[in-house]
Amino acid sequence: MRRMGLDYGDKTIGVAVSDELGWTAQGVETIRRTTQERDFGRLRELVEAYSVSEIVVGLPKNMNNTIGPRGEICIEFAKQVEEILQLPVHLWDERLTTASAQRTLLEADVSRKKRKQVIDKMAAALILQNFMDSKIAR
Template sequence: MRILGLDYGDRRIGVAVSDELGWTAQGIDTLEKRRDEGELAKIAELVKQYEIEEIVVGLPKNMNGTIGPRGEICMAFADKLRGQLELPVHLWDERLTTVSAHRTLLEADVSRGKRKQVVDKMAATLILQNYLDSKTIR
């Protein structure tokens, strides 16, 4: 059973996928958001290609745990995915995942230009891996 992880941002969507056992997450792509919502068709293609059974969308919460405007946008996106793909879509607290991704890339001495290209994919990987880890702990 594979799970798709998404980091839904203002301009891009980071994409990660789990292995077949649901133990590890790997970043696979970064999708540019489009006015015609073409990214939804690309996500549908990835769902078929990887035989996805669940989707996890990062939910950016405020540090006090409340949900602000950005979180509401992600919740609406998750609802849209549920309606189009007819799959379970989970929201996962993504506080500080992008910060962690940037820090990891900085520590790896990745150039600023390369960081821009991979930070969303890495954030999606962190979101999905945290979700997978929470399932194995139970």
């Protein structure tokens, strides 16, 4: 069972997929958002190409565990994903995943330009990996 992780942003959607056993997550691509039709068309292509059976969308919560405006936008996006792609969608607390991805890339001495190109798919991979790890831990 393959899962897809999504990091939904204002300008991009970071995409990651799991291996077939559901143990590891790999960043696949960053979709530059344009129109809803094009964005969901690309997501559908990736779902089919990787035989994805469920999707995890990052939910940015505030540090006090409340959901702010950005979180509300992600919840609405998750509902659209579920409706349009007809797959189960899980929301996963993504607090600090982008910061963690940024720190990892800085420690690896990745250039600013390169970081900008990969940060969203790396954040999606962290969201998906954390979700999968929580399932194994149970």
